[in-house]
Amino acid sequence: MKKLKKIFLILIVLCIAGGGIAYYYTFHKPHKNTFNLKAEYSLSAPELYSEYENDEDNANKKYLGKILQVKGKIVNIKKFDSNYEISLKDEMEGITCLVDSNYAVQQKKELDNLKPEQLISIKGQCNGYLMGVKMDRCVLVLDNK
Numbered sequence: 436m437k438k439l440k441k442i443f444l445i446l447i448v449l450c451i452a453g454g455g456i457a458y459y460y461t462f463h464k465p466h467k468n469t470f471n472l473k474a475e476y477s478l479s480a481p482e483l484y485s486e487y488e489n490d491e492d493n494a495n496k497k498y499l500g501k502i503l504q505v506k507g508k509i510v511n512i513k514k515f516d517s518n519y520e521i522s523l524k525d526e527m528e529g530i531t532c533l534v535d536s537n538y539a540v541q542q543k544k545e546l547d548n549l550k551p552e553q554l555i556s557i558k559g560q561c562n563g564y565l566m567g568v569k570m571d572r573c574v575l576v577l578d579n580k
Contacts, residue, residue: 469538469572472502474558480507480523480530487564498561504576505530506556512549519546521557521573532557532573542575 476498483505487494507523507530514520517536523529534557539546549555559573 469502469558469560469574470541472558474504475501477504478506480505483568484524484529487568491564495563499563501561502558503561503570504556504558505532505570506554509549509551509553509555511551514546521549521555522567523555523557530568530570532559533569533571534559534573534575535571538572538574542577545575545577 483494483498483503486497505523509521509523510529511522512519517539519534519539521532521534523532534542534546556576557570557573558576559570562569562571
């Protein structure tokens with residue numbers, strides 16, 4: 436009976452340790468830096484929106500979780516807590532790109548100078564369609580002329 440209790444105790448300790456290790460690697464794994472990633476697809480904001488509007492399932496299979504470079508006209512810019520939310524295509528629905536504070540720090544000057552109707556190219560991870568196409572981990576793609 437004592438041997439069974441020891442085995443049971445060892446199994447519980449191993450399960451807790453395994454869960455702790457899995458938690459650490461899952462939630463503390465660093466994201467890849469979008470600046471250094473090559474876009475898997477490059478397209479215009481109307482093209483991307485149209486693909487999602489026409490066939491969301493196929494668009495998700497093609498773009499979900501992928502790094503996209505999207506070119507389009509800014510319709511709205513919101514700044515909150517050192518983050519920027521840039522909307523492309525139209526005011527109601529379109530492409531919403533989140534530039535979080537980690538990336539915004541590196542492009543603050545450029546982000547502060549953005550204006551509606553300006554044509555930009557932005558790169559980020561596609562998160563699918565929810566009242567418009569959502570992208571995050573976005574960075575501005577600057578022309579190095």
